[in-house]
Amino acid sequence: LTVVGIGPGTPDWRTREAEAAIALADDLVGYRLYLDLLGDAALGKRRHEKPLGEETERVRLALDLAAEGRNVALISSGDAGIYALATLAWELVEREDRPRWNRLDIRVAPGVSALQAAAARAGAPIGHDFCTVSLSDLLTPWEVIERRLKAAAAGDFVVALYNPVSQRRREHLASARAILLEARPPETHVVLARNLGRPEETITFTTLGELTTDMVDMLTLVLIGSRETRRCRRGQHDFIYTPRGYAGKGVGI
Amino acid sequence: LTVVGIGPGTPDWRTREAEAAIALADDLVGYRLYLDLLGDAALGKRRHEKPLGEETERVRLALDLAAEGRNVALISSGDAGIYALATLAWELVEREDRPRWNRLDIRVAPGVSALQAAAARAGAPIGHDFCTVSLSDLLTPWEVIERRLKAAAAGDFVVALYNPVSQRRREHLASARAILLEARPPETHVVLARNLGRPEETITFTTLGELTTDMVDMLTLVLIGSRETRRCRRGQHDFIYTPRGYAGKGVGI
Numbered sequence: 001l002t003v004v005g006i007g008p009g010t011p012d013w014r015t016r017e018a019e020a021a022i023a024l025a026d027d028l029v030g031y032r033l034y035l036d037l038l039g040d041a042a043l044g045k046r047r048h049e050k051p052l053g054e055e056t057e058r059v060r061l062a063l064d065l066a067a068e069g070r071n072v073a074l075i076s077s078g079d080a081g082i083y084a085l086a087t088l089a090w091e092l093v094e095r096e097d098r099p100r101w102n103r104l105d106i107r108v109a110p111g112v113s114a115l116q117a118a119a120a121r122a123g124a125p126i127g128h129d130f131c132t133v134s135l136s137d138l139l140t141p142w143e144v145i146e147r148r149l150k151a152a153a154a155g156d157f158v159v160a161l162y163n164p165v166s167q168r169r170r171e172h173l174a175s176a177r178a179i180l181l182e183a184r185p186p187e188t189h190v191v192l193a194r195n196l197g198r199p200e201e202t203i204t205f206t207t208l209g210e211l212t213t214d215m216v217d218m219l220t221l222v223l224i225g226s227r228e229t230r231r232c233r234r235g236q237h238d239f240i241y242t243p244r245g246y247a248g249k250g251v252g253i
Numbered sequence: 254l255t256v257v258g259i260g261p262g263t264p265d266w267r268t269r270e271a272e273a274a275i276a277l278a279d280d281l282v283g284y285r286l287y288l289d290l291l292g293d294a295a296l297g298k299r300r301h302e303k304p305l306g307e308e309t310e311r312v313r314l315a316l317d318l319a320a321e322g323r324n325v326a327l328i329s330s331g332d333a334g335i336y337a338l339a340t341l342a343w344e345l346v347e348r349e350d351r352p353r354w355n356r357l358d359i360r361v362a363p364g365v366s367a368l369q370a371a372a373a374r375a376g377a378p379i380g381h382d383f384c385t386v387s388l389s390d391l392l393t394p395w396e397v398i399e400r401r402l403k404a405a406a407a408g409d410f411v412v413a414l415y416n417p418v419s420q421r422r423r424e425h426l427a428s429a430r431a432i433l434l435e436a437r438p439p440e441t442h443v444v445l446a447r448n449l450g451r452p453e454e455t456i457t458f459t460t461l462g463e464l465t466t467d468m469v470d471m472l473t474l475v476l477i478g479s480r481e482t483r484r485c486r487r488g489q490h491d492f493i494y495t496p497r498g499y500a501g502k503g504v505g506i
Contacts, residue, residue, distance in 0.1 A: 012270040015260070015365060019269075022497075058296040079365075083497075087380025090494040094485045102488025108373040112268060112363050119334045127340025128393075129401050131384030131410055139498030140381075148382050148408040155404025156397075157384055232347045235355025239498045241343040244336075245392030 001066035001104055003089055004073045005080035005111025006034060009197020013112040021073050021109050029062040030075030038075070059088045067100040079113040083134055083162050106166075114221040115160040118193035121203045123239030125191060125223055130158035130242075135165075135172040142172070149176050153183035158229060158242055161222040165213065173213050173222070180224060181208055189225040189240050192216060205231060206241060254319035254357055256342055257326045258333035258364025259287065262450020264294075266365040269397060274326050274362050282315040283328030291328070312341045320353040332366040336387055336415050367474040368413040371446035374456045376492030378444060378476055383411035383495075388418070389423040395425070398481065402429050406436035410494055411482060414475040418466065426466050426475070432460055442478040443495050458484060458493060 002021040007013030022028070022041050032049040035042055048065070050058040062074040078086035086108045093101050119126045133148050134140070152159045159180065164173045180188070186209025194217070195201045206215065208224060216222060229242045260266030275281070285302040288295055301318070303311040315327040330338035333341040339361045346354050372379045386401050387393070405412045412433065417426045433441070439462025447470070448454045457467065461477060469475060482495045487488050 007268070009357060010270075012273070013268050015266050016272075017265040017267055020265070048452065079369050081369060081377050081379055083380065086373070086377040087494050087497055088306040090376050090380075090485070090492050091496055093487050093490060093492075094483070094494075097487055099488065108377065110266065110365050110369040110373040112365065113369070116332050116334060116363040118368070121340070123343050124334050124361065125341040126334055127336065127343075127385050129384065131382065131405075131408075133382050144409075148410065151404045151408025151410070152384075152408065155384075155401045157401065157404070230347070232343070234346050235352065236352055237346060237355060237359065239343050239346075241318065241340050241347075243344055244340055 001062055001074060001089070002074045002107045002109055003076060003086045004109045005076050005078055005084065006037065006111040007197065008078055008117045009037065009195065009201070011039070013117060013197055015109065015111060017109045018111055024071055025073035026070045027065050027072045028075055029058055029065070029072060034075045034077050050199055053081040055085065055088055056092070059085055059092055063089065063092065063101050063104070066104050074222045079111045079112055080108050082113045082132070114162070114193065114196055115223065116219055117196045118191055118203070118221045118223050121193060121196070122191045122205070122223070122242040125189070125225055125229055126158055126242065127244060128158065128226070128228065128242045130160060132160045133176070134162040135176060137169070137172065138161035144192060145172070146175070146179065147178040153180050155225045156183070156228070158226045159224045161224070164216050164220060164222045165218060167218070170213050177211055184208060184227050188227070189229050189231045191223040191240055193221045193223065194219050196221065205238070254315055254325045254327060254342070255360045255362055256339045257362045258329050258331055258337065260365040261331055261367045261370045262290065262448065262454070264292070265372060266450055268362065268364060270362045271364055277324055277372060278326035279323045279327050280318050280325045281309055281328060282325060284311070287328045287330050307379040307505070308338065308341055309345070312334065312338055312345055316342065316345065316354050316357070319357050332364045333368045334363055335385070366474065367415070367446065367449055370449045371444055371456070371474045371476050373460070374449070375444040375476070377381065377494040378442070378478055378482055379411055379495065380497060381411065381479070381481065381495045382479070383413065385413045385415055387415040388429060390414035390422070390425065398425070399428070399432065402432040406433050409436070409479045409481070411479045412477045414477070417469050417473060417475045420473060423466050426469055430461060430464055435466060437461060437480050441480070442482050442484045444476040444493055446474045446476065447472050449474065455498070
């Protein structure tokens with residue numbers, strides 16, 4: 001069983017390892033949208049589509065197929081190890097302790113996460129210390145998320161928000177913005193990246209002060225600069241980046 | 254000009270976009286070790302090697318070659334946007350404001366960072382909120398780094414330490430460990446990943462209590478678990494992962 005991160009959208013962001021794991025697989029297990037993104041690479045393979053929200057069933061099926069001796073690729077978007085299915089696979093192996101799963105050869109193929117693709121499109125906003133925080137409170141209490149956001153603010157980290165909104169929950173993004181605004185000015189730069197690596201991709205530059213929840217949907221990665229993050233126009237370039245150094249230290253060593 | 258992240262070590266972790274940018278380039282600019290990692294992909298191209306430590310000269314050369322009309326790939330290991338050359342390229346474009354650079358088509362090709370490769374080898378330690386902190390004080394004052402570490406401890410983030418030691422500076426790792434030990438127990442899981450993606454790759458599991466500076470060198474990525482991170486043995490598997498959920502919330506939704 002290989003848990004494969006296929007990157008966001010385009011096959012251009014897929015690694016050789018991910019492509020090889022898919023090519024060798026007899027069975028592909030994943031959310032339909034991600035299997036569709038594979039295009040021709042999925043031809044001739046057994047497809048096992050499960051809807052979003054049935055992650056546990058999807059991973060259990062992949063483990064069971066592998067235990068039957070089949071070569072299985074369990075497909076995640078982005079990086080399989082970042083808010084994705086690799087964690088759930090290991091959770092199930094630990095919790096259920098099934099001899100037929102414990103015998104398997106389980107591998108994780110990392111990939112480009114949405115954070116990195118958004119950064120590459122915007123310039124270099126994660127060129128210095130950054131953190132990721134998921135705003136989903138399905139499995140994590142909001143108090144823990146809030147504590148993380150306060151810590152991110154105190155440490156002046158560049159912050160990538162994963163799962164900024166869901167269908168049933170849209171208020172956490174405003175709370176996150178308010179927490180960060182206590183520590184950084186409203187002019188702090190923000191990148192909104194939507195549909196990364198797809199034809200309908202959009203990259204929007206805004207600021208923490210101007211950010212509103214209706215600018216963000218479930219497909220949006222929200223990247224919030226630190227106090228050092230800069231936006232700059234030079235000729236045809238409009239870019240956001242976080243310098244390597246601080247004003248107190250010389251730049252250009 | 255494309256600033257290309259080639260991932261750590263093996264071409265298996267290289268994206269299609271990175272390979273295409275290298276294939277199309279007339280000129281490759283980079284640290285010799287990284288150009289050597291390209292193997293046959295570098296054949297027939299002009300190579301411009303600069304030693305480590307001359308990053309600014311390397312990026313300036315790449316911009317100048319591109320301004321002469323050449324197709325240039327500036328080679329970073331890992332992700333070009335994470336503690337790598339993309340930030341420096343944008344810094345130089347802003348600071349020097351040269352018309353011949355401002356006209357260029359500058360792109361960043363993201364890649365698998367050491368953090369992600371280490372995580373994939375270990376299990377799924379960055380399956381929940383994480384942060385990265387560079388311990389290099391070449392350009393960042395130690396007080397800022399210390400504040401970041403304290404914030405990471407307060408937020409119970411999984412922490413990836415980049416540049417944990419250098420030739421002239423080995424004391425910061427012990428300071429980082431001490432700061433994290435104020436907030437997490439000595440049993441906290443740690444992954445040490447060295448020479449990722451190369452034949453001599455080693456992955457070592459240890460704990461924060463047992464971590465000593467002589468276990469770490471310049472080629473080591475240090476990944477420190479949160480209070481939730483678990484190590485587990487099941488059959489042939491020995492893995493470290495950070496669950497998606499918290500004890501207070503049900504697992505398996």
